[in-house]
Amino acid sequence: LKEALAAYQLNDPSLSIEPFGTGLINRTWKLIDGGKSFVLQKINQAVFNDPAKIDKNIRIISTACKANHPEQLFVSPLPNNNGETLTYLPGDGYYRLFPFVNGSHSIDAVDNEQQAYEAAAQFAKFTAALKEVDLSQLELTIPDFHNLEIRYAQFVDAMSTGNTARVIECQKIISRLLELNDIVAEYSRMLHTRPFLKRVAHHDTKISNVLFDENDKGICVVDLDTVMPGYFISDIGDMMRTYLSPVTEEEQDLSKVFVRPGIYKAIVDGYLSGMGPQLNEAEKYSFFYAAKFMIYMQALRFLTDYLRDDIYYGAKYTTQNLSRAQNQLALLEDLISREATLKAYPFQ
Numbered sequence: 152l153k154e155a156l157a158a159y160q161l162n163d164p165s166l167s168i169e170p171f172g173t174g175l176i177n178r179t180w181k182l183i184d185g186g187k188s189f190v191l192q193k194i195n196q197a198v199f200n201d202p203a204k205i206d207k208n209i210r211i212i213s214t215a216c217k218a219n220h221p222e223q224l225f226v227s228p229l230p231n232n233n234g235e236t237l238t239y240l241p242g243d244g245y246y247r248l249f250p251f252v253n254g255s256h257s258i259d260a261v262d263n264e265q266q267a268y269e270a271a272a273q274f275a276k277f278t279a280a281l282k283e284v285d286l287s288q289l290e291l292t293i294p295d296f297h298n299l300e301i302r303y304a305q306f307v308d309a310m311s312t313g314n315t316a317r318v319i320e321c322q323k324i325i326s327r328l329l330e331l332n333d334i335v336a337e338y339s340r341m342l343h344t345r346p347f348l349k350r351v352a353h354h355d356t357k358i359s360n361v362l363f364d365e366n367d368k369g370i371c372v373v374d375l376d377t378v379m380p381g382y383f384i385s386d387i388g389d390m391m392r393t394y395l396s397p398v399t400e401e402e403q404d405l406s407k408v409f410v411r412p413g414i415y416k417a418i419v420d421g422y423l424s425g426m427g428p429q430l431n432e433a434e435k436y437s438f439f440y441a442a443k444f445m446i447y448m449q450a451l452r453f454l455t456d457y458l459r460d461d462i463y464y465g466a467k468y469t470t471q472n473l474s475r476a477q478n479q480l481a482l483l484e485d486l487i488s489r490e491a492t493l494k495a496y497p498f499q
């Protein structure tokens with residue numbers, strides 16, 4: 152990391168460097184340089200093939216946010232020695248450095264309704280603050296990132312082109328995911344009838360992407376690599392996916408994976424607190440669909456990766472991506488079993 156650090160004049164031999172966070176795609180380190188702390192990140196170029204697009208989007212949204220909502224904290228990448236917010240090291244890759252927000256912490260699983268409410272309110276505030284951004288200015292950092300038709304097609308393709316032994320091993324979960332493809336049909340209807348508006352969406356609203364203060368109040372959102380035009384179901388969906396269950400997507404004991412209705416309500420309420428006035432009727436009635444959409448898509452993505460020998464997410468143990476897919480399917484099954492009561496909220 153020496154060269155990357157030198158690009159930011161971080162040359163002090165006493166600098167401490169430690170791997171940081173639980174992200175699956177980029178590599179992240181926390182640095183402590185005397186009294187100052189930073190977060191250094193190396194961008195995964197197999198996933199983000201044009202990091203300049205990320206840099207451009209962050210510049211656009213940070214400018215808009217600072218102009219219209221100076222009170223809102225926005226963590227922008229710091230300039231390197233050349234004044235650029237993206238550092239390219241030939242033969243190595245792309246890096247950026249962020250200030251560490253003092254007094255902040257993140258969590259990997261939601262313990263209580265306040266955390267869920269606060270996180271949802273932060274993501275709502277984020278999209279609401281960027282209402283004026285011209286969407287045509289923003290780059291698609293990963294085209295079709297949350298396009299469920301395409302994710303489904305990739306899954307079906309992996310069944311014939313993937314690792315044959317794994318395809319056979321996974322027959323049961325494959326059949327169930329195929330059976331649930333009404334969720335894709337509903338997405339297709341949505342694409343054609345366009346009930347949802349495009350806005351600046353975060354596209355990775357997992358709980359670890361929210362900074363909290365010591366009283367569990369939300370400070371701001373981070374991880375802006377997939378910020379691009381999108382639908383609110385992406386953001387609501389990923390909150391539901393990662394906050395509803397008391398355990399993370401890594402949990403292998405499926406009896407611990409279930410939906411907490413109080414958390415569902417806290418997400419809806421928190422999101423409406425910032426975005427209520429902007430959502431249209433169709434959107435307000437689609438919170439439940441958003442949850443189904445994202446949990447199903449993530450189950451497909453993990454299983455597709457397992458069938459393709461873990462080329463996207465990698466795996467710390469052989470069946471990790473299969474087990475993540477099973478975890479997501481268990482969550483989806485429990486969600487679907489509660490459809491009648493959850494869907495009614497908050498429209499009794």
Ligand code: GN1
Pocket residue numbers: 173174175176177198355374377400449
């Ligand atoms: C990836 O790297 P991380 O943890 O922020 C993925 C998300 C998935 C998530 C699952 C660019 O996010 O879409 O929901 O893993 N990001 C990308 O944990 O694929």
Ligand code: MG
Pocket residue numbers: 174176355374376
């Ligand atoms: Mg991310």
